[in-house]
Amino acid sequence: MHLATYIGLLETGCDTLAASYRQVAAGHASEADVVTLCTTFAAQCDDHKESLGPFRRQYGSHPAGEPERLHADGLATTRTGGLGLLRDLHDLYLLAAYLDMAWTLAGQAAKGDRNADLDTTVTANAAVTEAQIKWLSTRMKAAAPQALLVAD
Amino acid sequence: MRRPPHSGADSPDRISDVWGPRTPYAAGPDWPERVDLFLRDEVTASDVERWVPSACLLCSNGCGVDIAVKDGRIVGVRGRATDRVNRGRLGPKGLYGWQGQLRDRLTTPLVRRNGSLQPASWDEAMQVVADRSRALLDDKGPLSHAFYTSGQLMLEEYYTLAVIGKAGIGTPHMDGNTRLCTATAAAALKESFGADGQPGCYTDLDTCDAVFHYGHNVADTQTVLWARMLDRLAGPNPPEHVSVDPRATEVSRASTVHLPVRPGTNQALVNGLLREVMVRGWVDQKYVERHTVGFDRLEETVRDYTPARVAEICDVAARDLEAAAEIFGTRDRVVSTVLQGFYQSHQATAASVGVNNLHLLRGMLGRPGAGVLQMNGQPTAQNNRECGADGDLPGFRNWNNEQHVQQLADLWDVDPLVIPHWAEPTHAMQIFRYVEQGSIGFLWVAGTNPAVSLPDLDHVRRILAQDSVFLVVSDAYETETTQFADVVLPAALWGEKTGTYTNADRTVHLSEQAVRPPGQARSDLDIWVDYARRMGFEDRSGRPVPRWDTPEDAFEAWRECSRGRPCDYSAMTYDKLRDSAGIQWPCTDQAPDGTERLYTDHSFPTRDDDCETYGHDLATGAAVTAVEHRAWRYDGRARLTGTAWTPPPENPDGTYPLQLNTGRIVYHFHTRTKTGRARELADAAPDAWVELAPQDAAEHDINDGDLVRVESVRGHIDVRARCTGTKPGTVFVPFHYGDIDQENTGHGRRRAANELTSTTWDPVSKQPTFKSGAVRVRALPDDEPEHTDSADTSATGPRQG
Numbered sequence: 046m047h048l049a050t051y052i053g054l055l056e057t058g059c060d061t062l063a064a065s066y067r068q069v070a071a072g073h074a075s076e077a078d079v080v081t082l083c084t085t086f087a088a089q090c091d092d093h094k095e096s097l098g099p100f101r102r103q104y105g106s107h108p109a110g111e112p113e114r115l116h117a118d119g120l121a122t123t124r125t126g127g128l129g130l131l132r133d134l135h136d137l138y139l140l141a142a143y144l145d146m147a148w149t150l151a152g153q154a155a156k157g158d159r160n161a162d163l164d165t166t167v168t169a170n171a172a173v174t175e176a177q178i179k180w181l182s183t184r185m186k187a188a189a190p191q192a193l194l195v196a197d
Numbered sequence: 198m199r200r201p202p203h204s205g206a207d208s209p210d211r212i213s214d215v216w217g218p219r220t221p222y223a224a225g226p227d228w229p230e231r232v233d234l235f236l237r238d239e240v241t242a243s244d245v246e247r248w249v250p251s252a253c254l255l256c257s258n259g260c261g262v263d264i265a266v267k268d269g270r271i272v273g274v275r276g277r278a279t280d281r282v283n284r285g286r287l288g289p290k291g292l293y294g295w296q297g298q299l300r301d302r303l304t305t306p307l308v309r310r311n312g313s314l315q316p317a318s319w320d321e322a323m324q325v326v327a328d329r330s331r332a333l334l335d336d337k338g339p340l341s342h343a344f345y346t347s348g349q350l351m352l353e354e355y356y357t358l359a360v361i362g363k364a365g366i367g368t369p370h371m372d373g374n375t376r377l378c379t380a381t382a383a384a385a386l387k388e389s390f391g392a393d394g395q396p397g398c399y400t401d402l403d404t405c406d407a408v409f410h411y412g413h414n415v416a417d418t419q420t421v422l423w424a425r426m427l428d429r430l431a432g433p434n435p436p437e438h439v440s441v442d443p444r445a446t447e448v449s450r451a452s453t454v455h456l457p458v459r460p461g462t463n464q465a466l467v468n469g470l471l472r473e474v475m476v477r478g479w480v481d482q483k484y485v486e487r488h489t490v491g492f493d494r495l496e497e498t499v500r501d502y503t504p505a506r507v508a509e510i511c512d513v514a515a516r517d518l519e520a521a522a523e524i525f526g527t528r529d530r531v532v533s534t535v536l537q538g539f540y541q542s543h544q545a546t547a548a549s550v551g552v553n554n555l556h557l558l559r560g561m562l563g564r565p566g567a568g569v570l571q572m573n574g575q576p577t578a579q580n581n582r583e584c585g586a587d588g589d590l591p592g593f594r595n596w597n598n599e600q601h602v603q604q605l606a607d608l609w610d611v612d613p614l615v616i617p618h619w620a621e622p623t624h625a626m627q628i629f630r631y632v633e634q635g636s637i638g639f640l641w642v643a644g645t646n647p648a649v650s651l652p653d654l655d656h657v658r659r660i661l662a663q664d665s666v667f668l669v670v671s672d673a674y675e676t677e678t679t680q681f682a683d684v685v686l687p688a689a690l691w692g693e694k695t696g697t698y699t700n701a702d703r704t705v706h707l708s709e710q711a712v713r714p715p716g717q718a719r720s721d722l723d724i725w726v727d728y729a730r731r732m733g734f735e736d737r738s739g740r741p742v743p744r745w746d747t748p749e750d751a752f753e754a755w756r757e758c759s760r761g762r763p764c765d766y767s768a769m770t771y772d773k774l775r776d777s778a779g780i781q782w783p784c785t786d787q788a789p790d791g792t793e794r795l796y797t798d799h800s801f802p803t804r805d806d807d808c809e810t811y812g813h814d815l816a817t818g819a820a821v822t823a824v825e826h827r828a829w830r831y832d833g834r835a836r837l838t839g840t841a842w843t844p845p846p847e848n849p850d851g852t853y854p855l856q857l858n859t860g861r862i863v864y865h866f867h868t869r870t871k872t873g874r875a876r877e878l879a880d881a882a883p884d885a886w887v888e889l890a891p892q893d894a895a896e897h898d899i900n901d902g903d904l905v906r907v908e909s910v911r912g913h914i915d916v917r918a919r920c921t922g923t924k925p926g927t928v929f930v931p932f933h934y935g936d937i938d939q940e941n942t943g944h945g946r947r948r949a950a951n952e953l954t955s956t957t958w959d960p961v962s963k964q965p966t967f968k969s970g971a972v973r974v975r976a977l978p979d980d981e982p983e984h985t986d987s988a989d990t991s992a993t994g995p996r997q998g
Binding site (some may be wrong): 126182194 | 631
């Protein structure tokens with residue numbers, strides 16, 4: 046039974062993504078939309094982690110000794126300038142996509158285990174993560190030409 | 198009542214009698230005529246040599262007006278009795294504001310040399326501009342260039358600039374100050390109906406049973422439209438009014454229900470109204486089934502917005518919300534108008550879409566008296582939007598649709614790759630951010646004053662002062678913005694050039710040149726064509742871009758560009774517009790007299806190959822992809838979308854305990870470049886002020902007329918207090934006042950509302966959230982022995998004390 050592994054992975058993934066959103070919001074304080082939305086997204090990640098509580102109790106927690114390499118690293122620092130913003134958003138995109146697939150896989154296990162509550166929870170959370178990914182994609186696509194062609 | 202001291206003997210007084218005498222009418226017949234006339238000084242009607250048909254340019258209403266000319270000068274104005282918009286009436290700005298054009302004009306180009314702006318010839322100035330532009334294009338490419346324009350130029354000028362920008366240079370960095378006033382109107386219409394285009398029209402007010410004002414103080418912002426509503430109120434079977442506004446206004450006082458919502462809670466209110474319409478059985482099921490997509494997801498979104506919960510979020514009474522919903526849900530013909538209270542808030546597009554949703558749920562579109570008016574803030578904002586000077590593709594085309602791009606490439610005879618269409622156009626705040634970062638090195642500002650009108654002015658001034666940007670400003674006056682310019686170009690104004698413009702209900706007017714511009718001033722059209730010729734922009738056949746250099750030829754080109762699109766002008770000509778009562782687009786061979794209201798067949802431009810946008814996530818602004826749009830199969834049905842309410846980004850706290858609200862007043866327009874120079878208007882409202890609720894004033898030991906410091910984390914202003922009917926916990930500051938012209942006040946205090954506001958915007962429309970932020974207030978020692986103050990008759994509410 047390795048579902049606990051993925052619940053642990055989801056919890057850590059929420060924490061990592063939330064911290065990374067906050068890191069980017071703080072590091073790119075002059076990008077008003079980035080600050081507003083990354084702050085909102087971070088709070089959504091907090092809520093998602095919270096929503097996993099009952100299932101952690103049901104299935105157990107992340108087994109001891111699970112190798113850390115299961116987890117994606119968050120953003121330790123932010124970069125500067127137009128290109129730096131693009132790279133940071135790209136990193137957020139990768140973290141969010143990682144989490145998004147983790148929701149999907151946990152949802153598959155929930156279906157297999159006939160756990161409607163878990164399935165409902167991860168499906169709802171996945172929709173929010175997907176909305177974050179779509180925003181990151183929209184924002185990066187708009188920013189890329191300026192960052193890659195003109196910015197210093 | 199006091200008469201303006203400068204008006205002629207036969208002139209009405211629109212300072213103390215803002216809306217004029219009533220001409221009551223019942224539902225059904227035409228709004229009666231009432232002609233307002235104002236002639237300057239000793240001029241009488243018999244002295245007038247020529248009356249030149251035009252339309253007013255001092256609010257989005259677009260009233261028909263005749264310009265009186267004598268000895269080559271404008272000497273007065275007269276409302277056009279036959280015009281469908283105003284039936285002869287003019288408001289204070291329309292009647293008096295034109296006089297601001299008669300003084301303090303820029304009459305020669307200026308070029309910065311050795312740190313100061315020096316007079317130069319046109320040839321010198323334009324060559325400086327072209328040389329710098331060419332050098333930067335060669336060095337860094339088209340993304341180094343940006344244009345920031347206005348909502349007061351003419352269709353021909355916007356379209357010409359759009360073609361220069363998209364087919365000549367190839368930059369997506371084009372926007373107008375329409376981003377500050379009307380971007381949400383466009384965004385909300387695009388989201389709901391697939392394309393921009395005002396569904397309703399002003400004549401809907403002649404037959405409706407109820408009018409809902411969502412963040413729209415029409416009595417101040419469009420005085421002649423309010424006069425139309427007052428005349429219905431004074432007649433038999435008047436409509437009921439419902440006002441959503443944190444302030445007590447003329448509109449709220451005339452309303453059956455006033456919902457003084459807490460700023461930043463519009464989305465909760467609209468969700469609550471939608472829920473009421475759903476749960477109390479007022480949905481037109483057949484209409485929703487046939488003509489909309491997305492009911493289930495919307496129902497899910499608004500499910501939790503019970504009257505009790507909404508009342509708590511919005512700080513209004515639940516019974517008032519229910520009463521408003523009942524009026525909306527049970528009347529046959531409701532008109533909803535929406536403006537800055539919604540547009541300049543943090544969930545602007547979502548809340549405005551919510552109003553569209555209400556009308557879709559009840560099938561109240563496309564028939565007389567039942568319509569939506571997503572209002573504009575400025576007189577020619579619509580043209581900026583449709584021509585693409587705001588960055589959009591002209592003719593409401595979709596940047597994400599290769600066929601639409603190809604249509605333009607064929608029309609302009611350029612490679613489609615030249616036309617920037619890899620993402621949505623760059624919005625104003627992002628343009629200024631790129632300037633700040635140095636990647637935009639050439640910024641051309643035309644007909645607008647961002648050093649007063651953008652949020653967080655200290656920040657804006659720092660950006661404009663950077664050496665890394667070459668700043669060209671075309672304007673008619675020295676402004677707070679021209680002070681930062683490298684080149685200033687003197688522009689002709691209304692009455693001094695020929696062109697067309699379109700008001701908030703799609704009514705197009707032709708305004709032909711009545712007088713010569715002062716000095717060497719030129720039209721913006723002439724200036725941009727000169728620039729394009731010097732730059733040598735050419736199409737694939739070696740013809741110049743643009744191919745025209747006169748207003749009428751530009752209009753002809755636009756007719757072709759708009760053909761087949763929602764904003765179709767193809768059957769409209771200068772000849773047809775001359776002496777017309779105003780013609781509404783679409784105007785086609787099938788509808789040669791124009792089209793009064795859209796969507797009478799309840800078919801919406803949401804088809805995949807037709808729509809202007811595939812839509813957005815209203816919460817984040819993330820773009821819906823073409824594939825996702827196709828999956829929804831809208832196919833001509835309107836989109837019902839929604840989102841949850843979220844708190845505004847900045848809220849009052851212990852340090853800054855009050856919520857800021859900014860807005861327009863009845864006597865001024867924008868940054869007062871014109872209205873501040875018209876004596877009647879300047880005298881009526883010479884200086885800025887802050888409105889406080891009496892209990893808040895008392896708590897801070899502030900009395901009416903006291904000098905008060907209003908302070909946010911970004912800056913402060915020092916203005917006089919008015920203790921009036923604004924919602925407790927909020928303050929209101931008019932946004933018109935800058936620092937450059939303080940001759941009427943004699944003091945040197947900071948007084949621009951945007952010293953206080955923050956750099957944030959709606960995620961979809963990208964409209965800045967001027968109506969938000971936290972401030973604190975305190976009385977200042979008052980060492981000014983005398984102070985002038987605004988007219989006691991301001992429409993913003995009775996004063997105490």
